[in-house]
Amino acid sequence: MGRHSCCAKQKLKKGLWSPEEDEKLYNYITRYGVGCWSSVPKLAGLERCGKSCRLRWINYLRPDLKRGTFSHEEENLIITLHEALGNRWAQIAAQLPGRTDNEIKNFWNSCLKKRLMKQGIDPNTHKPIEQIQVKDEQDCTNSDSLPILQPKGHPNFPISTQMDQESYHHSMQSSSSVCKQVYDPLFLSEFQESVDPNGYLSTFLSHFQQNLVSDNQINPSSGFNSMPNLTSFDYSDTSVSRMSTSLINEEKDISNCGTFSWDGENKLDSVFQLYFNGIQAEETKHNLFQEGDKLQLNEQSSGDYSNYQL
DNA sequence: AAATTGACCAACCGCAACTCG
DNA sequence: TCGAGTTGCGGTTGGTCAATT
Numbered sequence: 195m196g197r198h199s200c201c202a203k204q205k206l207k208k209g210l211w212s213p214e215e216d217e218k219l220y221n222y223i224t225r226y227g228v229g230c231w232s233s234v235p236k237l238a239g240l241e242r243c244g245k246s247c248r249l250r251w252i253n254y255l256r257p258d259l260k261r262g263t264f265s266h267e268e269e270n271l272i273i274t275l276h277e278a279l280g281n282r283w284a285q286i287a288a289q290l291p292g293r294t295d296n297e298i299k300n301f302w303n304s305c306l307k308k309r310l311m312k313q314g315i316d317p318n319t320h321k322p323i324e325q326i327q328v329k330d331e332q333d334c335t336n337s338d339s340l341p342i343l344q345p346k347g348h349p350n351f352p353i354s355t356q357m358d359q360e361s362y363h364h365s366m367q368s369s370s371s372v373c374k375q376v377y378d379p380l381f382l383s384e385f386q387e388s389v390d391p392n393g394y395l396s397t398f399l400s401h402f403q404q405n406l407v408s409d410n411q412i413n414p415s416s417g418f419n420s421m422p423n424l425t426s427f428d429y430s431d432t433s434v435s436r437m438s439t440s441l442i443n444e445e446k447d448i449s450n451c452g453t454f455s456w457d458g459e460n461k462l463d464s465v466f467q468l469y470f471n472g473i474q475a476e477e478t479k480h481n482l483f484q485e486g487d488k489l490q491l492n493e494q495s496s497g498d499y500s501n502y503q504l
Numbered sequence: 505a506a507a508t509t510g511a512c513c514a515a516c517c518g519c520a521a522c523t524c525g
Numbered sequence: 526t527c528g529a530g531t532t533g534c535g536g537t538t539g540g541t542c543a544a545t546t
Contacts, residue, residue, distance in 0.1 A: 210514070210540085232531065248532075249515070284534060295534075300513050 207241045211250055215240055219247055220255050253294045260292025264301055272298060273306060277320040 211219075222238035228251070231244035240247060264272070268290055275286045283295035283302075290298065307317040316323050 208516075230531080244531080245533095246515080253514075281535065296514075299535075304512055 206235070206243050206246075208246070211254075215242070216250070216255060219250060223251055223255070224257070253296045256294075258292055259294065264293075268293070269306065272302065273310070273320070276302065276306075276317075 207215075218238045218240055219234070222234060226237075228234065228248075231248045234240070234244055234247045235242045238247070242250075271290060272286060275289055279285050281299075283299045287293050287295040287298050302317075310317045310320070311323075314323050315321065
């Protein structure tokens with residue numbers, strides 16, 4: 195059997211994060227930054243494994259997360275990048291500031307994939323489905339042809355489902371190369387040529403990111419504005435994780451306000467609110483707690499989260 | 505009103521790559 | 526070079542909610 199998970203081995207807590215746990219993790223990371231994830235749970239007072247903490251921070255707590263619905267520009271960019279990169283969600287996410295690979299992956303699987311299929315486009319190849327079917331038929335009729343429909347270098351292209359089993363079997367036997375999906379490393383390098391040294395698709399993305407900036411969904415000057423999901427969470431809800439989804443759409447409005455405002459309708463636990471306000475004031479006032487190399491000081495007061503390791 | 509179904513998404517799992525002594 | 530520990534990644538699972546039957 196596979197190895198035990200670190201959580202199971204250490205009898206650590208699993209499942210959804212409670213607001214208290216979020217609070218502890220957020221407090222710790224914003225104060226000290228990330229050194230070694232494996233030591234974070236202990237230092238932050240959490241009964242979680244470091245891996246779980248890292249994931250929670252990256253996918254949910256990180257202050258520079260954009261959240262909210264994907265814009266048309268983002269959707270188009272994801273589709274374009276997926277066509278070029280396949281299911282390399284981390285690389286795709288790297289081109290979308292404020293988005294996580296998990297978020298993009300979920301969005302792709304739940305929305306974009308289906309949308310493309312509705313449009314008659316194969317989500318794996320990004321080619322019209324009819325075209326693929328025609329090619330399948332051609333491949334089936336041509337016994338000498340290879341049963342590989344994978345486009346150049348694309349790792350996710352499926353072997354034709356309509357392929358004649360016998361010819362497939364024959365071709366599998368006749369050539370060992372047929373057994374493998376051909377992966378062309380040049381494909382990526384060709385793609386990379388269009389990527390500038392910073393890892394961005396220079397022309398397309400510069401335009402795209404201008405739009406992002408104009409959207410101003412990430413508000414670097416507003417300190418904790420990127421944490422509204424936490425602070426506006428209805429704690430009476432038993433579905434803790436829903437705090438992110440139920441309030442995602444409110445985030446944009448909140449961040450546009452410049453500073454986080456609190457109204458009586460939000461059900462923020464008052465202690466937690468004070469807690470965040472306290473940290474904000476404290477961190478804005480002083481950049482304390484520099485304690486050697488490992489203690490990276492949070493700089494959210496200036497909106498620079500580049501020090502947060504991922 | 506209850507059961508079923510589908511959509512959505514947070515979190516887990518396991519593997520590979522990386523780091524360091 | 527090796528091995529243990531850590532990090533990063535992509536696939537998958539499971540819980541929740543809303544819509545439908």
